[in-house]
Amino acid sequence: MSLLDTLTSPAQIRNLNPAELEELAADIRRELVDTVAVTGGHLASNLGVVELTLALHRVFDTPRDRIVWDVGHQAYTHKLLTGRRERFCSLRQADGLSGFPKREESEFDCFDVGHASTSISAALGLACARDAMGGDEKVVAVIGDGSLTGGLAFEGLNQAGHLKKDLIVVLNDNEMSISPNVGAISSFLSRKMTSDLFVRFKKETQNLLTHLPGFGRELVNLARRAEDSLKGFLTPGMLFEAFGFDYVGPIDGHNLTELEETLTNVSRLKGPSLVHVVTRKGKGYAPAEANPSLFHGVGPFDAASGEVHKPPGAPPSYTSIFGRTLVEMAEADSRLIAITAAMIEGTGLQDFAKRLPERFYDVGIAEQHAVTFAAGLACHGQRPVVAIYSTFLQRAYDNVLHDVCLQNLPVIFAMDRGGLVGADGPTHHGVFDYSYLRHIPNLTFMVPRDEVQLCRALATGLAHGGPFAFRYPRGESQGLKLPEEISPAPIGQGEKLREGKDGVFFALGTMVGEALEAAEELTKEGIEMAVVDACFLKPLDRTLLLAEAQRTGFVVTCEENVLQGGFGSAVLELFEETAVEARVLRVGLPDVFVDQGTQKELRARHDIDAPGITRRVRAALGRPRQSAAG
Numbered sequence: 195m196s197l198l199d200t201l202t203s204p205a206q207i208r209n210l211n212p213a214e215l216e217e218l219a220a221d222i223r224r225e226l227v228d229t230v231a232v233t234g235g236h237l238a239s240n241l242g243v244v245e246l247t248l249a250l251h252r253v254f255d256t257p258r259d260r261i262v263w264d265v266g267h268q269a270y271t272h273k274l275l276t277g278r279r280e281r282f283c284s285l286r287q288a289d290g291l292s293g294f295p296k297r298e299e300s301e302f303d304c305f306d307v308g309h310a311s312t313s314i315s316a317a318l319g320l321a322c323a324r325d326a327m328g329g330d331e332k333v334v335a336v337i338g339d340g341s342l343t344g345g346l347a348f349e350g351l352n353q354a355g356h357l358k359k360d361l362i363v364v365l366n367d368n369e370m371s372i373s374p375n376v377g378a379i380s381s382f383l384s385r386k387m388t389s390d391l392f393v394r395f396k397k398e399t400q401n402l403l404t405h406l407p408g409f410g411r412e413l414v415n416l417a418r419r420a421e422d423s424l425k426g427f428l429t430p431g432m433l434f435e436a437f438g439f440d441y442v443g444p445i446d447g448h449n450l451t452e453l454e455e456t457l458t459n460v461s462r463l464k465g466p467s468l469v470h471v472v473t474r475k476g477k478g479y480a481p482a483e484a485n486p487s488l489f490h491g492v493g494p495f496d497a498a499s500g501e502v503h504k505p506p507g508a509p510p511s512y513t514s515i516f517g518r519t520l521v522e523m524a525e526a527d528s529r530l531i532a533i534t535a536a537m538i539e540g541t542g543l544q545d546f547a548k549r550l551p552e553r554f555y556d557v558g559i560a561e562q563h564a565v566t567f568a569a570g571l572a573c574h575g576q577r578p579v580v581a582i583y584s585t586f587l588q589r590a591y592d593n594v595l596h597d598v599c600l601q602n603l604p605v606i607f608a609m610d611r612g613g614l615v616g617a618d619g620p621t622h623h624g625v626f627d628y629s630y631l632r633h634i635p636n637l638t639f640m641v642p643r644d645e646v647q648l649c650r651a652l653a654t655g656l657a658h659g660g661p662f663a664f665r666y667p668r669g670e671s672q673g674l675k676l677p678e679e680i681s682p683a684p685i686g687q688g689e690k691l692r693e694g695k696d697g698v699f700f701a702l703g704t705m706v707g708e709a710l711e712a713a714e715e716l717t718k719e720g721i722e723m724a725v726v727d728a729c730f731l732k733p734l735d736r737t738l739l740l741a742e743a744q745r746t747g748f749v750v751t752c753e754e755n756v757l758q759g760g761f762g763s764a765v766l767e768l769f770e771e772t773a774v775e776a777r778v779l780r781v782g783l784p785d786v787f788v789d790q791g792t793q794k795e796l797r798a799r800h801d802i803d804a805p806g807i808t809r810r811v812r813a814a815l816g817r818p819r820q821s822a823a824g
């Protein structure tokens with residue numbers, strides 16, 4: 195029985211001695227590797243904060259004192275220490291432990307997270323509420339250097355410094371976002387005061403001074419003292435001191451004694467303070483230390499070798515097909531620019547960044563900036579493609595509306611992770627974009643049903659002169675052969691894929707395949723359903739949809755989006771506007787946040803897979819399931 199096995203509360207670790215703590219840290223790292231090797235998940239970030247998490251729960255009286263994690267992907271140790279060890283093997287699975295802090299899961303989780311850069315704002319809110327209620331608990335935000343590239347973090351720093359509230363921010367600086375961190379803040383944080391220029395300047399000054407007759411020696415000592423204060427002035431502290439924070443650091447984030455001493459001292463300070471902690475992403479597991487990007491979010495792997503499992507013969511992902519096609523198009527069109535918000539690998543842009551570095555931008559975790567930056571580029575003859583997860587584009591809704599669509603600028607939004615993403619759960623499902631984009635004037639929104647149509651979507655966006663969005667799912671494509679020539683699709687034109695007299699499926703994207711399967715199944719029961727791939731959420735193919743609705747009188751819309759304001763709503767609006775009489779059954783996601791699980795499980799759970807659609811149509815037509823014998 196390891197020490198970790200006995201833990202049910204952080205109180206138990208507060209009187210462990212250094213040797214026991216070292217053993218516990220080793221136990222935790224073993225548990226992280228062994229579990230994530232099976233479940234998949236965020237490993238490198240978690241390995242990097244084992245000592246920090248131990249120190250936080252030893253110094254602060256959690257859950258009375260509160261810890262707000264930024265993104266929260268690095269909170270596995272926090273969960274192991276707060277009574278969730280037994281459930282840890284259910285990590286990121288249906289009905290299992292979430293991969294992120296969740297208030298409903300534990301009193302030790304004081305704020306739900308998943309999207310970056312929120313921790314300081316949330317922690318400040320908790321601190322102000324504490325003061326309003328006469329409390330004296332400590333509030334700590336733990337934010338990574340990558341998440342600090344999000345503007346929201348600075349909005350929080352700005353107000354916290356002004357309000358002078360008792361608040362502790364722990365900056366976990368491992369010089370990594372998912373890939374190496376970017377931007378001026380990152381280089382400022384890792385400012386090397388021993389940079390070549392500084393060393394050369396120092397040497398030459400020293401030579402000069404020592405050769406001065408008489409007081410040269412004294413001047414050398416004076417210069418040395420000046421150098422120390424210059425360093426003090428130029429270290430990252432200056433940035434945070436300017437915001438009104440007491441800055442402490444940088445300190446070694448793997449030295450438990452130093453961490454605890456520093457956090458204890460800082461906990462006694464009044465007003466806002468920031469502790470700059472330097473850690474190594476992937477610490478303690480060689481494959482993750484060697485490749486922290488790969489082990490940031492990793493699928494199941496062999497713990498002994500670090501070899502990530504790849505199902506043999508799996509078709510390429512939609513993401514990789516997008517990335518490859520974008521490079522091909524960019525090589526033929528020098529106006530094309532690729533922009534990512536800290537998700538180079540996730541959006542498949544590694545190749546683009548390597549082959550066309552002068553036309554590639556990683557703006558950090560700054561989605562709002564990414565969109566308005568793209569608008570600026572488009573204003574001046576460039577053709578920017580913002581490659582972004584659907585869920586993260588939610589951050590930039592007003593930038594899409596106000597800076598791109600209102601000016602009718604040719605910006606392409608390549609939205610990856612469209613639809614249910616699976617294990618990341620409700621904070622990451624891309625199931626709202628139909629609803630949050632469809633109502634914006636000037637925007638064209640295409641939804642490819644497979645990888646061939648995905649390539650066409652990119653070509654269509656490039657040929658189109660205005661704001662253009664398309665979305666595609668997380669995971670493997672359908673293994674189709676891609677055409678040599680990729681021609682743009684006619685905007686707003688749908689495609690009838692199957693005949694049927696009893697009704698018609700109007701489907702978008704991945705739901706086209708489900709609708710075809712359901713139609714096949716229903717045929718066996720004498721129900722003949724036509725299938726239309728609407729191809730575009732906006733503009734709709736009014737001619738085709740109206741004709742099919744009038745021909746059959748029964749329309750089933752199918753979408754992997756919330757029903758509220760989605761594709762089915764668009765069809766209802768069309769029928770209302772044109773006074774078409776047809777019965778409409780909308781198949782899509784209900785007005786809830788869909789939990790975690792595999793994509794397949796979640797589609798089945800919410801009846802948006804072929805069996806679920808079949809059941810819904812059968813019920814709507816009042817046809818009990820007939821056995822194959824009839």
Ligand SMILES: Cc1ncc(C[n+]2csc(CCOP(=O)(O)OP(=O)(O)O)c2C)c(N)n1
Nearest residue numbers: 239308309310338339340341370371372536
């Ligand atoms: C708004 C938003 N954009 C992008 C992401 C994807 N994302 C998750 S973690 C991460 C990198 C975070 O880096 P850092 O804060 O330094 O944490 P580390 O993994 O290095 O511990 C990114 C880009 C996100 N969760 N939220």
Ligand SMILES: CC(=O)[C@@H](O)[C@H](O)COP(=O)(O)O
Nearest residue numbers: 265267308491540611618668
């Ligand atoms: C924590 C976070 O937001 C990212 O790491 C996200 O989990 C990546 O998602 P994918 O695994 O779909 O790339």
Ligand SMILES: [Mg+2]
Nearest residue numbers: 338339340370
């Ligand atoms: Mg980092």
